[in-house]
Amino acid sequence: xxxxLSLSGLEQRAGDLWRDLRTGAVxxxxxxxxxxxxxxxxxxxxxxxxxxxRSPTFALVHEYVSAHxxxxxxxxxxxxxxxxxxxxxxxxxLRHGRLLMIEWPERAGDLAPEPDAHLHxxxxxxxxxxxxxxxx
Numbered sequence: 001x002x003x004x005l006s007l008s009g010l011e012q013r014a015g016d017l018w019r020d021l022r023t024g025a026v027x028x029x030x031x032x033x034x035x036x037x038x039x040x041x042x043x044x045x046x047x048x049x050x051x052x053x054r055s056p057t058f059a060l061v062h063e064y065v066s067a068h069x070x071x072x073x074x075x076x077x078x079x080x081x082x083x084x085x086x087x088x089x090x091x092x093x094l095r096h097g098r099l100l101m102i103e104w105p106e107r108a109g110d111l112a113p114e115p116d117a118h119l120h121x122x123x124x125x126x127x128x129x130x131x132x133x134x135x136x
Contacts, residue, residue, distance in 0.1 A: 002133035004124060010036060013132065014043030019115060023069065023098055026113045028105040028136075031121030036130040037103045040119070041073050044101065061088060069098030076102060082109030 005013060005133050017027070029037040038059075042053040050066035053073060060078065064071040072093045079085060085108035094113060105112040118136040 002120075002122065002131040004099045005130055005132050007039070007128050010040060010130060010132070011043045011046070014040055015047035017119075018044050018047040018099075021099060021116060024094055025099055025116040026094070027099065027101045028112070028118040029101060029103045029121065030087040030106065030118070032123065034133075035121035035123055037121055038075075040121070040132075041101050041103075044099070045071060048099075062091070063097075066098065070096060072097045072101070074100065074102045076104040076107040076112070077109040079104075082107065082111055084110040085109065 013017065021027070029040060031037060038053070043109065045051070045053040045064050048066040048071060049070055050064040050071050053064055054062060060075055062073045074088055076085060076091070088108070090100070090111060090113050100113070102108070102112055105115070115136055120133045120135055122131040124131055
């Protein structure tokens with residue numbers, strides 16, 4: 001069941017998730033454009049004390065430095081074919097990262113590593129509210 005969250009609620013959920021995940025965890029973030037996936041990544045980075053997360057508009061992979069280890073943020077939105085995900089080197093990111101968060105993982109097909117958590121985001125009527133459902 002989807003939870004209705006304000007931006008401050010989203011911040012709290014991001015902190016909870018950060019504390020609950022094991023090292024090397026994978027998080028899938030799904031949902032339509034503009035539903036808060038990147039905002040959630042930014043909130044996780046704040047909870048981790050990492051550098052400020054950026055929108056992945058131009059680069060498919062971003063690395064954010066934290067005292068706990070690198071946090072990798074991958075956006076597969078611009079992949080035209082799942083085979084293009086080979087170049088993202090998910091195995092290498094998993095070996096070196098504390099956390100791997102993937103937006104639009106379905107576009108990477110079978111190459112996207114299985115998630116430890118899968119969050120689906122959706123718009124709500126109010127501009128500063130989102131529905132977030134933890135699928136896994």
